[in-house]
Amino acid sequence: MRxxxxxxxxxxxxxxxxxxxxVKLYYNDYGVExxxxxxxxxxxLVNWLRSQGATIHGIGLQWHIDFSRSIVRDDGHYQSAPQxxxxxxxxxxxxxxxxxxxNGGYLIDRADPYKQAIVYRAMLEYAIxxxxxxxxLLTWGFTDRYSWLQEYYKKQ
Structure with a gap:
């Protein structure tokens, strides 16, 4: 910027x-999902960039979320995509x-991976x-076992 x-x-x-x-060009950001x-x-911003001659084909939606997130049709996630x-x-x-x-990469509650799977399935349904x-629909990594999100949510 400087x-x-x-x-x-x-x-x-x-x-x-x-x-x-x-190449297909995307503006990629978090918190816009x-x-x-x-x-x-x-x-x-994207509309302004386009008015200035920039080519932008799409928006990359970063979804760094907690397993308690609910993603269902007609919610704010489904309302954001059409805009x-x-x-x-x-x-x-x-x-x-x-x-x-x-805790140290080990499960605290054995039921949590099932809850996590529900969110992943909801995301697949969203993409479809x-x-x-x-x-x-791309994942951040191979596993969420050592996710940075735990520390982030503790600070919130």
Whole structure:
């Protein structure tokens, strides 16, 4: 920001497009998977970037969430996706991880992986629901056993 000014993001997309005209470019961020101020501001930013000549094909939705999260049709998550899709943006779940409480990487409650699986299934249903506009569902890693989210949620 100090070196390039407020247009640095526009330049990043323009340079990426120039480097590979066939690449699909996404704006990837956390906290935009549900309806709200950040999702609205993200859409406004992307629309501004496009008005400045940046090519942006989609929004990457990072989902760093707790296993207690509920994702069901007609909730804020399902309401957020259409605001991007209706603006000719594809969506992708780009960094899904669903944390469960552990102690030193070991389960505290043996039922928690089943609760976690319910959230993963709900996410798969979400991706299928918005297909083909939802192009991908990617996980943050191979396992959530050592997720950084536990420490994050403790500080909240």
């Amino acid at each position: 070196k390039l000014g407020p247009d640095f993001l526009k330049f990043a997309f323009q340079f990426a497009q120039a480097a590979d005209p066939n 549900s309806i709200g101020l950040k999702a609205t501001r993200t859409l406004n 991007f899709i209706n603006n000719q943006l594809d969506i992708s779940v780009t960094e899904l991880d669903v944390t469960i409480p552990t 629901y918005f297909y083909p506009k939802c192009e991908a």
